[in-house]
Amino acid sequence: MPQRHLQLAAADAARLARPSGTGLDGGAVRQRMVARLRAEGRFDERVLAAMASVPRHEFVDTALAAQAYEDTALPIGHGQTISKPSVVAHMLGLLMAGTGAAQRGGLGRVLEIGTGCGYQAAVLAMLARQVTSIERLQGLYEKAQINLHRVALPRAPRLLWADGRLGHAASGPFDSIIAAAGGDDIPPAWLEQLAPGGRLIAPTAAAGRGQVLVVLDHLSDAGGQRWVRSEHEAVLFVPLKSGVV
Template identity: 85%
Template structure:
């Protein structure tokens, strides 16, 4: 999955946070350094799970049948947005994992992608994108609009978002993963009607003001509190979904809505289920 850090964009421009932030949000505390990997499992555990899972049966991975079966299993749970499921059915997840693990690509499990990271479980991707779609602005637009993704990872979620957004900017702090995601996304054919994702090697902690404001922001790494730069770059009517620390609950999915009433802006925060994502970090590597 992905992380964030101060640095430069792919174009060489500095990535800096806005100087003014919503007064209701305080600067993020230092990220807790823990050997955890997203979602909900350590790297060695994800590797063991990948080794024991059964190979998909039926047609080959490129045929689409295994993707349809993955989506059918998610649909049977009855809690995921159909637009998200349709996008996931169109993206070949096996193209974003190592060849040795491709047979497990359509199981609902995290898989190692190198650099000490993992690709998120399909159900986690579906749930977080569904939360974005449930926002008032997305319901009005019928799409996720202009999206900022914090933590590109291997690029799988970026490919799914690209089918649901008007424009996607995605940031990765690890250059090795940034380069891998770029190669993966170039190999996977996205519809020509969709703008190509903008990949940035830089500090996701600071967002990317040059590409904002954003209708939707989604993060794949969690800190002690939401970075003020993210809220400052969230457009009126926009929604943010990210794992963050919650008092007495560990790490949970946090939803932040930018609400405008009577010409005044306010940010409404709600907390959802417990999760376990890697720490949000600063500093490109």
């Protein structure tokens, strides 16, 4: 019975659809979040404009949607969280402040380590020419695919289920690399895949300071190639691990 099949399909679509009428669909709540960040006066306006275009509530569980635009981290399953909006804005702003990004007018080709629910990948897609995002947890990789299909982006990020510590040489070299998990060091593969003029930002252990945001710039001049490291404020990200699960 064809009509019966259509009815089942409609029921499935209704069950999977996000509930409306929560006050989140129109974007006013999202704009207020951005306005609060802008009032702090420390975030890159281009990053704020990108965040104003990405519906964060589409990347969190329905039960937490009402908290999507608060400046707080939220659980996304598998022992992971979506970062606070202010943390996303700060880290992307540091990437945008790189010399290479200023010359390109954007982040260029980006490698993201730790896709999570896909929110930061979506914001990156508004600022970059190409985004490759790696997630080691299959459940989150699949969730991010679903989430990203629900939002309109100028270009879709390429998602990979793989070991983020290895990067992805086939898609590189990268102008920008950003990690959403912290390790004791910066994996050598990331340095190898960071293009000259590129910038990397990652939570990393620092002697006597715990975990801090580390920025590495890959410089290339008459003196050859070198990496310049700077350390920023203390942070607390989930551990950077090898392998896939």
